[in-house]
Amino acid sequence: MQTTIDVRGMTCGHCEKAVKGALEGLTGVTTVEVHLSAGKVDVSYDDSKVSISDMREAVEEQGYDVVA
Numbered sequence: 001m002q003t004t005i006d007v008r009g010m011t012c013g014h015c016e017k018a019v020k021g022a023l024e025g026l027t028g029v030t031t032v033e034v035h036l037s038a039g040k041v042d043v044s045y046d047d048s049k050v051s052i053s054d055m056r057e058a059v060e061e062q063g064y065d066v067v068a
Helices: 013-024 052-061
Strands: 002-008 029-035 040-045 065-067
Touching: 002 052, 013 029, 013 040, 013 052, 040 052, 052 065
Parallel strands: none
Antiparallel strands: 002 040, 002 065, 029 040
């Protein structure tokens, strides 16, 4: 499956790495592509192993806001 997450507060390369690392650390996430200027993150994942709410939590734990 694939989803796009809207993330507020990403402004630099460090932000991009923090969000990407948090998502890639989740079991079931296969690819993460961060679009810094657009504030969007494309995620490919196995929905039997990880949920969108898990991904949202991982991003929010890094200090960023996820827009529903």
